[in-house]
Amino acid sequence: MSAAPDPTAVARDATWLPHRYDESQDAVHFLRLTREEHRSVTFITDEYIPAEAPRLVLRRSDVAAAAGPPAPLHFIFHSAYCCSTLMARAVDIEGTSMGLKEPLILNDLTGWRRRGADPRRLAAMLDTVLALLAQPFAPGESVVVKPSNVLNALAAAMLGLRPRSNAILLYAPLPDFLRSIAKKGLWGRRWVRELFIGQLRDGIVDLGLDEQHYLDLTDLQIAAAGWLAQHALFSALIGRFGPARVRALDSATLMARPAEVMARLSDLFGLGLEERGIETVLAGPAFTTHSKSNAGFSAADRLAEQSDAALVHADEIEKVAIWAEAVAGAAGVSMHLGAPLLP
Helix, strand or coil: CCCCCCHHHHHHHCCCCEEEECCCCCEEEEEEEEEHHHHHCCCCCCCCCCCHHHHHHHEHHHHCCCCCCCCCEEEEEEEECCCCHHHHHHHCCCCEEEEEEHHHHHHHHHHHCCCCCCCHHHHHHHHHHHHHHHCCCCCCCCCECCCHHHHHHHHHHHHHCCCCCCEEECCCCCCHHHHHHCCCCHHHHHHHHHHHHHHHHHHCCCCCHHHHHHHCCCCCHHHHHHHHHHHHHHHHHHHHHHCCCCCEEHHHHHHHHHHHHHHHHHHHHHHCCHHHHHHHHCCHHHHHHHHCCEEEEEHHHHHHHHHHHHHHHHHHHHHHHHHHHHHHHHHCCCCCCCCCCCC
């Protein structure tokens, strides 16, 4: 008979990823992934994780206080389709930092919150999850977590629980975001409606429109409304935590000025990257291959994709962008975030 797993050994080993939380059993599901396996998957979700990855389940009470000293922990909060996966891959730098791409356990906490979780239990579990995720892959490394954007309503709580953590707020300019949704066809249009329903449940939509009005909107208008809701949330995060901890960045700037972005990001996250290290990152897979397919992909290829969508959907995108600016003006939502990472 094999020995029962040691909760302390699991909680202190970064290769044991806290993968799911089952509130009905108050249990944490772990799975084992090497650094190379992290690199090989688009996200650390069930769709991409190898089925044969070792798994085990431990009681929350057994692991809550078992984690070792945490690594410096920082966050990439984003509004989707804005090169956030690229950025998470870019901070996978052995000896410096590790990027975690959309841990599914954080989505579980969002779902639990939407189902009416007791705020004190939720905060305690979020604290436990952050402690587990902050276990370093190697001595001296930082951990950078890129949650799914469905988690954005919990971003303030995460920053509040970790006063030494900083965050980048990454977004695509609205026309670029709309082009990304349009080029994905029915799947993209359905996805933004599902996202918006979640935002309504989270209580982060305050655009001066009633819920009945949202039923009258087109798919791309819903996409724009969700973008505005996240923009308002990001603006509130900057106002609450200040530019010393929270900075904003748009994907167009990231792709146009990657060396400058990585230098400023290094400062924000305390990574200590020098010019040579930044050059190595820029020549690596994060900036030279597609985040989803791993095929060769450049900034010029991304612009070409955006241009193709613009040609087909230009009229609709232009009209929705004008509508969104009018809604933003009436609701007091700025289309431009303060505290930019780059001037």
